[in-house]
Amino acid sequence: MKICIFGAASAHIDQKYIDRVEALGEELARNGHSLVFGCGGTGLMGAAARGFKRANGYVHGVVPSFFRDEGVEELFSQCDKVTYTETMSVRKKLMEDEADAFIVVPGGIGTFEEFFEVLTLKQLGRHEKAIVIYNIDGYYNNLEKFMQEVTERKFITFACHELYSYFNNPGDVLEYLQSYKPSGTSWRNRKIGD
Numbered sequence: 221m222k223i224c225i226f227g228a229a230s231a232h233i234d235q236k237y238i239d240r241v242e243a244l245g246e247e248l249a250r251n252g253h254s255l256v257f258g259c260g261g262t263g264l265m266g267a268a269a270r271g272f273k274r275a276n277g278y279v280h281g282v283v284p285s286f287f288r289d290e291g292v293e294e295l296f297s298q299c300d301k302v303t304y305t306e307t308m309s310v311r312k313k314l315m316e317d318e319a320d321a322f323i324v325v326p327g328g329i330g331t332f333e334e335f336f337e338v339l340t341l342k343q344l345g346r347h348e349k350a351i352v353i354y355n356i357d358g359y360y361n362n363l364e365k366f367m368q369e370v371t372e373r374k375f376i377t378f379a380c381h382e383l384y385s386y387f388n389n390p391g392d393v394l395e396y397l398q399s400y401k402p403s404g405t406s407w408r409n410r411k412i413g414d
Contacts, residue, residue: 221253221397222280224319226334227264228327231294238267240356241325244390245271251394254278256318258311259287261296264325269296280318282311312337321350321397326359342383348402351384352393360386 227241245255245268255272258265259281269279281299284307288295295302305311316338324335341347353360364386370376382403387393 221320222256222318223248223253223321223323223397224256224315225265225268225323225325226258226327226331227268227325228331229258229260229263229265230328231262233263233326237264237326237356237359240390241267241354242271242274244323244325244354244393245269245277246275247390247394248272249275249277251398253397254280256280256282256315258315258330259283259295259299259302261294264327266294266296268325269298273298282315282318284308284311316341316347319349321400322352323393323397324351324353324360326354326356339380339383343380348404350397350400352396353384353386354390354393355386355388 225241225245228237241264248255249272254277255268257268257279260266261269269281272279279296279299280301280303281296282303282305283295285304288304303314305314312334322338324331335351335353338347338349338351342349342351353363355361355364367376367381371378371381385396387396
């Protein structure tokens with residue numbers, strides 16, 4: 221299975237996040253999965269890729285050309301394949317199309333945007349791929365509370381919560397991905413008023 225991991229590029233985050241994402245990447249690779257990701261060499265992007273490579277996993281980095289040309293961020297140097305794109309939008313589309321599943325690890329604005337894009341596409345029936353939030357040290361607890369509040373205020377349906385799952389340890393992430401089956405629920409049943 222090709223797994224896309226969205227996460228922080230920052231090199232200034234606590235080591236506990238880096239260690240746990242490296243361990244996740246290693247566990248996924250040991251179970252025969254490969255990685256497609258944003259090609260970052262630092263933060264949790266780099267951690268995921270290092271974990272995959274430690275277990276001899278296949279790593280495909282996807283990065284806009286201007287990252288390389290303008291030195292926007294350090295790229296992971298051990299990718300088995302690197303694809304350069306013209307824009308951020310094309311980068312995301314390529315990762316979304318190539319991936320069989322998505323894992324969201326702690327991150328900032330870019331990670332939030334990537335999560336909500338694949339969630340929106342799933343809600344609209346554009347894909348039926350698994351979406352997992354790896355909630356290290358309660359990082360996404362407030363997001364979960366916010367999504368519940370949005371549901372209570374009737375801006376989204378309870379059915380939308382079935383589109384993704386939260387887990388606190390890599391074993392549960394792996395088990396969920398390997399046993400995941402699409403629900404087949406019509407996107408119309410996930411919209412308010414239907």
